[in-house]
Amino acid sequence: MPTTPRSRPTILVVLHQETSSPGRVGHMLLEAGFELDIRRPPLGDGLPETLEGHAGAVVFGGPMSANDGDEFVRRETAWLDIPLKENRPFLGICLGAQMLVNHLGGKVEGHDEGLVEIGWYPLKATEAGKKLMHWPEMVYQFHREGFSLPKEATLLATAETYPNQAFRYGDNAWGIQFHGELTRAMMQRWVVHGAQRFELPGAQPGRDHLGGRLIWDMHLKRWLGEFLQLIFGKASR
Template identity: 85%
Template sequence: MLSRPRPKILIVLHQESSSPGRVGHMLIEGGFDLDIRRPPLGDALPETLDGHEGVVVFGGPMSANDQDEFVRRETEWLSVPLRENRPLLGICLGAQMLVNHLGGKVEGHGQGLVEVGWYPLKATEEGARLMPWPEMVYQFHREGFSLPRDATLLATAETYPNQAFRYGDNAWGIQFHGELTRLMMHRWVVRGAHRFELPGAQPGRDHLGGRLIWDMHLKRWLDEFLKTVFGKPALTR
């Protein structure tokens, strides 16, 4: 008896060395296969998601406001999952691209503050009804976003108030990072050390020390969140 093909999730990454990390691991364990594309390296994005169960757009060192051709093309492409009402999750840069696509605004803090390290998170009433949220999350960004019109705010924080939102039935954006494995965090701490001098950033030792305390809670939340966004694989349509 032939086994049925596993449903696919489109994974959009922005660097040659980037990885879907723990998100990828959890999706595979949940019954999905991954279709990885890297638009900055010339990979095309599909004209339809008929062959995919959903999409995750990850972060990157670039800004959603950059004028690079791939940034504009990818931001416009988000109309595909929105139009087809397929599950769409934007993480950090991916969330900011979604905000730009929906007519919102992406910009830095008025006082130049960044979130680089572990910071408190607070669920809104709508977010708390959806699931329990971690009290501390890992951040690595210099810009935040406004809440798109008709979107529902799910979680907030002090420096950048808009941390997670839902738009419509199936589009989600989160500012923080739950996808980092231990190896990924070590790499970010080494390669991103120059950002630890920015206003509001934490030193590298606090990134790694905080992981020992808070990462287990973030991991537990991520597992439940991905099940909420993508559900269980549908082997037949």
């Protein structure tokens, strides 16, 4: 895919559905002075052979599993070698974090008792996480699989059902299991389209998703802004 000259530093944004949005992550990166280069590999978009023209990358979630045999899943997981080797700022969210774990030789799998995290759940920062920043006490989750901690990665936050919630690998690679990017409109869509999953063991009913947002989302949003600045900084004007 040919690239066009951009006036501001650009973040590569990888989405996995036609209707997916980078949500608040996108809003915050734009406010920080970055432009967004949005690619959707499941729809045939290619990924750059180098990130020399980008200030970093964010790989978002999706309904598929990081263990799926789809060609784009294998290609995207292998592509993660580029930000790692080039030491570019990288953030994987949910599926993106699980792809990173698979790339690093870890495991992505469901809970032994079939439990899921779909709704609002407590989060606890590790000592390493506390040294970096203040973390929210509750976060929004929407997943049926978790991941092991990759070798040489540093665990930053943990939870009861799926212990590995956030990690750092090397200087610039980060993975989080939970979602801070949802706007209210996005959460409403997820609640409507994902309603069948609320019957799974451990999931919360849809009313609790929106009700919890009124209580905890302000803290999650504040954390997200600080976290993105920690990873990507601000674009020079």
